[in-house]
Amino acid sequence: MPEKTISDHNVSAFLEKVFLHDLDFSYALEIIFRTTIMFVIILVFLRMTGKKGIRQLSIFEVAIIIALGSAAGDPIIVQDMAIIPSLIAFTSTLILYRFITYLAARNTKVESIIEGKPVYVIEDGMFSLETKEAHTLGKDEFFAEMRERNVSQLGQVKTAILETNGKLSIFYFEEKDVKYGLPILPNEYHKKSNSVETSGRYACTNCGYVSQLELDSSCERCKDSQWVAATNERRIT
DSSP, rough: HHHHHHHHHHHHHHHHHHHHHHHHHHHHHHHHHHHHHHHHHHHHHHHHHHHOOGGGOOOHHHHHHHHHHHHHHHHHHHHOOHHHHHHHHHHHHHHHHHHHHHHHOHHHHHHHHHOOOOEEEETTTTTOOHHHHTTTEEEEEHHHHHTTOOOGGGGEEEEEEEESOOEEEEEEEOOOGOOOBHHHHHHHHHHHHHHHSOOEEEEETTOOOEEEEOOOOOOOOTTOOOOOOOOOOOOOO
16 A cells, blocks of 8 residues: 555656646746737737738748747746847847848749749649659648549649649649549559559559550559559549
């Protein structure tokens, strides 16, 4: 029994240290007040940047938001940290943001460095091999977004561009021009294999290239050797 009591005491002391750690409950009210102030400041800053939502943020702007969060964090929970120094950091961040966006608006090279460039992910129903970023994208997330647009196979897509704000722009083939392509529905895509059991049209799971295969072979376009049966299913709108 004594051993159990000591153990329970140790657990209780550990949990108290993790969750409270000599917290002065009068300061807890101050934390609530500080959090409210900093939250309002963050909202005001976001309004001043002119952005409507997070989907419109570029990588540069996300970096600004991270800096903003860092400046806001300490005054919220550190008792000896005043709010005015944080406001100075906020003001400096806003001035830096305005200055860089001013330069980017007047110089395409600066804009390219700060905002990045749109990436061609799909061209002519296949993954782009010329753009390294497109070829290394996570396919699961990319396929999920395309399925949300009622795309079931890549032969329905003429061009897909990943914009600098993270959005995906898709241009479709006319129904009469839809090609055989790589199926992206999970049940079909996961039937991929290195072996070809019957002759027919197969799509390379790496780049989307479609080939008429009789025997096991590597892709003529990207040299990969994993295939799945291609489909020419039309897009339902």
